[in-house]
Amino acid sequence: MWVQKHMQVQTWARGCLTPVILGALLCAAGPVQSQVVPREPLAAVQPVHLQSGPLEDTLNRVSQQFGVTLSFDPALTRGRTSPALLGDYDIDDVLARLLAEHGLQALRDTDGAYTLRRLPGGVVSLPTIPVTARANESNASNTAVGQTSRSARFGALGTRDLADVPFSVTSYTRQTVQNRQAQTLGDVIRADPASQTALGHGNFSEEFIVRGFPLSASDVTFGGMYGVLPRQIIPANIIERVDVLKGANTFLNGIAPTGSGIGGALNIEPKRAGDKPLTEVTLDYTSGQVGGSIDLGRRFGDDAALGLRISSARRSGSTAIDDEHRQLKFDAIALDYRGEGWRTSLDLGRQRQTINGGRSVVYLSDAGVPPPPSTTINYGQDWNLSRLSTRFGMLRGEVDLAPDWQAYAGVGGSRTNEFGTYSSPTVNANGVGIAGRLTVPYRAENASFETGLRGRVQTGAIAHRLTLSASLSDIQTRAAYSRALPGFPTSLYDPPDVPYPVTTEIGGNLQDPGLTRRSRLRSIAASDTLSWLDDRIQLSLGARYQQIKAQTFNYRGINTSAYDRAALTPMLGIVVKPWQYLSVYANRTEGLAQGGQAPAAATNAGETFAPFMSSQYELGIKLEAAGLFWTASLFAIRQPNAYVDATSLRYLPAGEQRNRGAEITVAGEVLPGLRIVGGASFIDARLTRTGDRNTQGRHAIGVPSSQLSLGGEWDLPATWVGIDGLTAQGQIIRSGPQFANANNTQRLPAWTRMDLGLRYATRIRGHDVTWRANLENVTDRRYWASANGGYLTQGTPRTVKLAVTIDY
Secondary structure (H helix, E strand, C coil), rough: CCCCEEECCCCCCCCCCCCCCCCCCCCCCCCCCCEEECCCCCCEEEEEEEEEEEEEHHHHHHHHHHHEEEEHHHHHHHHCEEEEEEEEEHHHHHHHHHHHCCCCEEEEEECCCEEEEEEHCCCCCCCCCCCCCCCCCCHHHCCHHHHCCCECCHHCCCEEHHHHHHEEEEEHHHHHHHCCCCCCCCHHCCCCCEEEECCCCCCEEEEEECCCEEEEECCCCCCCCCCCCCCCCEEHHHHHHEEEECCCCCHHHHCCCCCCCCCEEEEEEECCCCCCCCEEEEEEECCEEEEEEEEEEEECCCCCCEEEEEEEEEEEEEEECCCCCCEEEEEEEEEEECCCCEEEEEEEEEEEEECCCCCEEEEECCCCCCCCCCCCCCCCCCCEEEEEEEEEEEEEEEEEEEECCEEEEEEEEEEEEEEEECCEHHHHCCCEEEEEEEEEEEEEEEEEEEEEEEEEEEEECCEEEEEEEEEEEEEEEEEEEEEEEEEEECCCCCCCCCCCCCCCCCEECCCCCCEEEEEEEEEEEEEEEECCCCCEEEEEEEEEEEEEEEEEEECCCCEEEEEEEEEEEEEEEEEEEEEEEEEEEEEEEEECCCCEECCCCCCCCCCCCCCEEEEEEEEEEEECCCCCCEEEEEEEEEEEEEEEHHHHCEEEEEEEEEEEEEEEEEEEEEECCCCEEEEEEEEEEEEECCCCCCCCCCCCCCCEEEEEEEEEEEEECCHHCCEEEEEEEEEEEEEEEEEEECCCCCCCCCCEEEEEEEEEEEEEEEEEEEEEEEEEEECCCCCCCCCCHHCEECCCEEEEEEEEEEEE
8 A cells, every 4th residue: 555644642651662563653642634646637437447455455455546636534334345346437437436435535635635534424425427338347346356355354464455464365255255156165165276176074064275284173263263164065155255364374264173184274354334224135956955044134233333244044955965965044243333433243053954864975995096986976875964053153343543453352162062973984996895884073253353453654755563462262162983893895887775884983072072172272373474665565473482281082082192282383474466466475474273172083083283383485376467367376384294094094294295396376357247266276285294205205195186177257248138237157167187085096087076066146126136057077987076174075066956045
């Protein structure tokens, strides 16, 4: 941002010197105005291509583009997000459209400068100003800038513009969720070129892989907070925006509760009521499942200070996989209040999911990998079952201590009750083997707390963004199990129907599971982002002191392991902007995670290992040109490795995993009406320091050598198809080969999948109506999608998705 701050300091507090923050934490009490300094005046009407992002940053870019001076109190724009905007406009119309939703207006002075003011009552009517709009400008919700966001949440650093941070992030919006007809978080990020989606260890949970390292659904943050979201499967109905952060992120987010997330992080931004009323009703059909959802948003009061957002969904029926049935019940309510100098929000929700006859993962017994069976065949049993129930909540608030200083705090938690009966076959290269039964009742209680301080000061020519934060997470899990061993013969290609096997082994109390794990994670973080030359150079320094206390108990309630470790994880990042449209960045970060815990399917289930330390180096560029936003990066990550041994089925630590790679992503409008989102990643993931010549230098398990994803949308010209509002969309996903074992004798071939879709937006009796039709895996390609964890997850079959959304 090219912003000059004029501050009158009336009081100041003594600084707090840390290894990272050099300088004083100054609290200002006087009035402050942000003034955007213009360039030379430019043409009255100009092409405008703005992504949704922080309102203050967007106003800065507009001021620079049009060469005008714009002054405003930062309190007017704090916490507000600008809409996407595409077309040819003059400065008055741009400002009117950006500010309309927020009850603000820009008043023009006699000298041509603009000042922001709040409108009485917060009600805005857009002025009628002649503009020259581009093709399809009226269908603004279909623009590429609506598919991805220009801003994202960066943990302790807060919400920032993507060009101003030394990290690689892709942020997918609610519009992307709707247009892909995503039903789970995995459906949203499946097409991300740096990410994969797989099933969990022996169950039906979604497991994510970012930059070649696993990320548990339990470690996905909600508004930046751990321990709130439902476990195993996260419904897409809760999503306003998904931030996919690539790379080690412990400084930003703190310690992940289950120890995953070394290669990246996922954050879901909760839904909030906008200034425009929302009443959306959707009916959908998915290859046998029928469902519907409601999304309501309202603001109340003369100044629209109180917001209410309600989301509810129901879905039930068979899936495209033979004899698999799923049911979803989801409800969430969000309240927020925007007071003078303070803001607060409350999120409450509950989810119930049931999976009957689910198709599970496949374990391998020898050096071969069987060809994937029919896409629809179900090698599970009809008594396979998973019942998931979660209640969750989060309360947050922030207060302005001064125009450039805010304090914030939040508390959240969840209570989970699960019951599952699973049968995962272990087969040879011919697809023949055995399968048993594992029944697991599981309960978890999570509680999280965070508080912090963010502010800005100016010391001569250097501007500082300062943060200080603390977090606490408490996790308790309870589980028991019963098994049926040695199992029954089965085949991937002709699975038998087997009666419910008789129990041969029990661990714990199935009706009242005992405590199996207790963890308490504490951390304190501080950072200083120093900027020179009107933010053309930004240096970020930070560190997080973290403590992990963990205990594990066997199924008889005996404490089997405990540790209490602490570490300091530093962060160093730099952003250099030689031009406004180009950012060059680099970072060096470290990660600390709880040591891996052996999954239920392992013979040493529940065993916990010492904390893992990781490190990352990254160098990249971000370029915004010709309507496209590009990110390209080189990275290297090291982490202690662990996996489930295919022979002994023990979960074991083994040496180190080193991932070196390159990524490129792009999003934007190539031509008027033609938008793309996609990219490619290339990773050389190796096992090092294993002490075993059979594994030393081998490829890491479950990491494709390359991934390619390219999605596009084309607003079909009405002159061609005879109808206005029709959009064609498509997605191609290509995954390179990967290995399922540490000595690389089990190799999965590369695969390619294609998805197609059609969307029609129209108005019926004064209401906006959108019809969507999607066909996933168009060619019904058979493929093993992932070998994450040393087991195989099969790709989903051809799936038909139909939906109609009515906006009342």
